Amino acid sequence: MGNFTASQFKEIAGGLESFGHQFIWVVRRNKKSQEDKEDCLPEGFEERMEGKGLIIRGRALQVLILDHEAIGAFVTHRGWNSTLEGIRPIFAEQFYNEKLVTDVLKTGVGVGVKEWLRVHGDHVKSEAVEKAITQIMMGEEAEEMWSRAKNLSVL
Numbered sequence: 001m002g003n004f005t006a007s008q009f010k011e012i013a014g015g016l017e018s019f020g021h022q023f024i025w026v027v028r029r030n031k032k033s034q035e036d037k038e039d040c041l042p043e044g045f046e047e048r049m050e051g052k053g054l055i056i057r058g059r060a061l062q063v064l065i066l067d068h069e070a071i072g073a074f075v076t077h078r079g080w081n082s083t084l085e086g087i088r089p090i091f092a093e094q095f096y097n098e099k100l101v102t103d104v105l106k107t108g109v110g111v112g113v114k115e116w117l118r119v120h121g122d123h124v125k126s127e128a129v130e131k132a133i134t135q136i137m138m139g140e141e142a143e144e145m146w147s148r149a150k151n152l153s154v155l
Contacts, residue, residue, distance in 0.1 A: 009040035015129020
């Protein structure tokens with residue numbers, strides 16, 4: 001599981017808020033982190049997202065959520081289990097998983113992280129989150145990705 005800093009959670013929240021469409025976000029914090037004592041989401045974010053976003057704290061049955069017909073896109077930290085579950089309706093193999101999903105299977109888009117968070121402190125900005133969600137949710141390219149993902153889900 002990827003462990004995000006409080007600042008990374010706030011960037012993701014900003015991207016979701018700017019995108020302006022409905023979403024489900026499962027938020028799990030690193031219990032060993034000192035940052036865990038503070039709320040990882042921007043002040044007032046949950047109130048502003050009422051009726052637009054569902055925020056689940058802790059665990060969620062990812063496969064059940066992904067199987068729902070209303071799900072149009074899936075944003076993941078690029079872990080192998082999430083990659084497999086995402087095809088089927090911040091460390092280790094995640095860069096390889098991203099290449100598989102974006103370049104080989106062509107069922108997703110990257111958000112621009114190029115270096116290890118733990119080594120270089122690279123993290124995703126809210127603008128990149130919004131851009132990636134827009135790219136995978138709207139237009140002809142998005143429809144092609146959905147179609148490929150649907151075909152892969154029956155294999």
